[in-house]
Amino acid sequence: MKKIITSLLFSYLLIATGCSGTAKLMNGWIGQTKQQLIKTWGQPERTVKNGTEGEILIYSAQVDLLEILPAINVTTEGDGYSKAAPRTQREYHLTKLKLFYVNQADVVYAWKVKDL
Secondary structure, eight states: OHHHHHHHHHHHHHHHHHHHHHHHHHHTTTTOBHHHHHHHHOSOSEEEEOTTSEEEEEEEEEEEEEEEEOOEEEEOTTTOOEEEEOOEEEEEEEEEEEEEEEETTSBEEEEEEEEO
């Protein structure tokens, strides 16, 4: 049980650290021009009009995660022997969208990251 809790805590910290790194990266684009963004990131997959505010540049990426779960010791009652259940793994395939909001002056003023 302690191993499972440790594994979950480690996973949470890994995700939290990754998120703060993403925020730092994305915040660095606030105040930059649309041309600078495209020069660095390339052409967006889609561009959507954002009413009278300007437009939204949309980039996407496929993220593949593999979670390896630890082996679990199982004690069978009565015989005193313990057996280890095999390690299992889970695969996750996520699509992450990164949206950059650009005003009418072609300056990035906001961003959002969405998981699909």
